[in-house]
Amino acid sequence: MTKQLFISCLIASGLIFTSNIVSAKGNITAGKEKSATCAACHGVGGKSEIPFNPTLAGQYADYIVRALKDYKSGDRQNPIMSGMAAALSDEDMEDLAAYFEAQEGLTVLPKP
Numbered sequence: 458m459t460k461q462l463f464i465s466c467l468i469a470s471g472l473i474f475t476s477n478i479v480s481a482k483g484n485i486t487a488g489k490e491k492s493a494t495c496a497a498c499h500g501v502g503g504k505s506e507i508p509f510n511p512t513l514a515g516q517y518a519d520y521i522v523r524a525l526k527d528y529k530s531g532d533r534q535n536p537i538m539s540g541m542a543a544a545l546s547d548e549d550m551e552d553l554a555a556y557f558e559a560q561e562g563l564t565v566l567p568k569p
């Protein structure tokens with residue numbers, strides 16, 4: 458019985474550990490790989506060094522996904538980002554958003 462409990466705890470802690478890497482929706486590691494093209498404008502890790510291009514680091518994932526979907530659908534219009542978002546699947550958007558959200562942003566506020 459005690460041994461079973463111990464094994465259950467091991468499995469549970471393994472799940473908790475994994476959930477740190479795979480956030481609620483997107484996969485941070487996959488997002489990092491997919492963000493190489495974005496870095497040209499939004500900076501490495503989404504920290505933009507060119508004021509014209511918004512900083513994505515620390516932005517809420519939901520906001521990033523919404524923005525990308527709106528660019529793809531045409532609800533939000535921008536010639537550069539429409540082209541970028543057109544090439545992204547829903548999964549790509551979730552992964553990228555998870556990655557950028559996990560980066561330290563301009564202001565450090567506790568996430569809800």
Ligand code: HEC
Binds near residue numbers: 510520524538
């Ligand atoms: C060629 C430059 C360029 C590249 C490459 C680029 N972006 Fe952008 N991005 C911009 C510009 C410029 C804007 C501001 C557009 C606007 O005013 O709507 C923007 C806006 C955004 C926004 C909205 C930000 C906000 O605060 O509302 C998101 C999210 C975003 N980009 C994500 C990405 C992702 C993810 C990639 C890579 C797949 C990417 N961008 C690649 C130039 C770029």
